[in-house]
Amino acid sequence: MFQNRITQLFGIDYPIIQAGMIWASGWKLAAAVSNAGGLGVIGAGSMYPEVLRDHIRKCRAATSKPFGVNIPLLYPDLDLHIQIIIDEQVPIVFTSAGNPRTWTKHFKDKGITVVHVVSSSKFAQKAQEAGCDAVVAEGFEAGGHNGREETTTLVLIPAVAEAVQIPVIAAGGIATGRQMLAVMTLGAEGVQMGSRFVACVEASSHESFKQAVIQAAEGDTRLSLKALTPVRLLRNHFAAQVQEAEARGASKEELTELLGRARAKRGMFEGDLEEGELEIGQVSALLRAIEPAAHIVETVWREFSEALNNPLQIR
Numbered sequence: 001m002f003q004n005r006i007t008q009l010f011g012i013d014y015p016i017i018q019a020g021m022i023w024a025s026g027w028k029l030a031a032a033v034s035n036a037g038g039l040g041v042i043g044a045g046s047m048y049p050e051v052l053r054d055h056i057r058k059c060r061a062a063t064s065k066p067f068g069v070n071i072p073l074l075y076p077d078l079d080l081h082i083q084i085i086i087d088e089q090v091p092i093v094f095t096s097a098g099n100p101r102t103w104t105k106h107f108k109d110k111g112i113t114v115v116h117v118v119s120s121s122k123f124a125q126k127a128q129e130a131g132c133d134a135v136v137a138e139g140f141e142a143g144g145h146n147g148r149e150e151t152t153t154l155v156l157i158p159a160v161a162e163a164v165q166i167p168v169i170a171a172g173g174i175a176t177g178r179q180m181l182a183v184m185t186l187g188a189e190g191v192q193m194g195s196r197f198v199a200c201v202e203a204s205s206h207e208s209f210k211q212a213v214i215q216a217a218e219g220d221t222r223l224s225l226k227a228l229t230p231v232r233l234l235r236n237h238f239a240a241q242v243q244e245a246e247a248r249g250a251s252k253e254e255l256t257e258l259l260g261r262a263r264a265k266r267g268m269f270e271g272d273l274e275e276g277e278l279e280i281g282q283v284s285a286l287l288r289a290i291e292p293a294a295h296i297v298e299t300v301w302r303e304f305s306e307a308l309n310n311p312l313q314i315r
């Protein structure tokens with residue numbers, strides 16, 4: 001059996017983590033990934049507090065394995081979410097989009113394992129100082145919200161692995177076992193995959209969005225809205241409007257108005273492929289099929305193991 005600091009920290013079989021994702025990772029996906037030996041994570045960022053509680057309970061009923069909750073620290077109902085995570089005794093929390101100092105001790109005092117998502121070595125060190133158990137280092141290729149520095153995974157992982165002593169989980173542009181081996185040779189001890197798990201049977205995202213993801217080609221995503229919160233978007237009418245506004249130097253206020261409310265829900269959950277916000281990573285260009293979560297975990301792990309035996313693909 002494979003073991004390293006990440007499998008031991010989470011109590012899982014394979015160091016494969018399914019990213020917590022708004023409008024995509026509810027209890028069904030998280031439970032399926034955990035049952036397959038990876039770590040499933042519920043994405044709390046698109047859930048009202050009571051919805052989150054419901055997902056945690058359903059996840060616990062569907063798996064006896066460990067699972068986590070991802071919580072972006074900018075959420076308006078943050079206090080309520082945190083109380084629910086504690087009340088429901090969620091064992092593992094992934095925090096993102098905020099200062100790790102604010103909440104880490106609070107979680108740790110309750111015996112919860114805390115992982116913070118970073119996009120630079122500097123923030124990885126801050127997460128370590130705040131007492132986090134591990135960091136997710138997320139590169140420029142990643143779907144969803146992204147670092148301003150635009151550091152790619154290939155550069156970020158060795159830099160973060162050198163900067164901190166706590167284990168590093170690589171994210172951004174990883175969807176295959178061979179990519180997993182690449183980042184593990186650079187110092188990561190696990191991978192977090194988002195886009196690959198959007199193209200998944202159990203993901204709660206809209207079927208049309210899933211289809212758009214597997215049809216995406218190289219160059220179809222772009223880091224947008226850098227003046228607000230940088231986010232990687234799939235090309236569509238909304239993304240084109242954002243690009244046009246940014247090119248003529250639109251103000252923050254104008255961009256905020258263009259974004260409006262519920263754009264992400266409209267795109268990823270309701271399937272409005274033109275006017276909705278469609279968050280996905282560059283690696284969507286490699287995805288060809290919508291597959292069950294267990295199949296994804298098994299395939300990535302098999303590919304990783306095979307690649308270990310023949311890393312240079314000598315034919």
Ligand SMILES: Cc1cc2nc3c(=O)[nH]c(=O)nc-3n(C[C@H](O)[C@H](O)[C@H](O)COP(=O)(O)O)c2cc1C
Pocket residue numbers: 019020021022024043044045046070071072095096097117138141142143144145171172173174192193194195196198268279280281282283
């Ligand atoms: C649809 C979508 C929604 C996401 N939502 C969140 C989120 O709510 N919180 C978060 O920390 N990261 C979020 N992310 C980023 C992922 O957690 C993950 O780090 C990223 O997808 C990894 O890159 P990849 O897409 O290349 O696998 C999201 C990503 C996607 C594609």
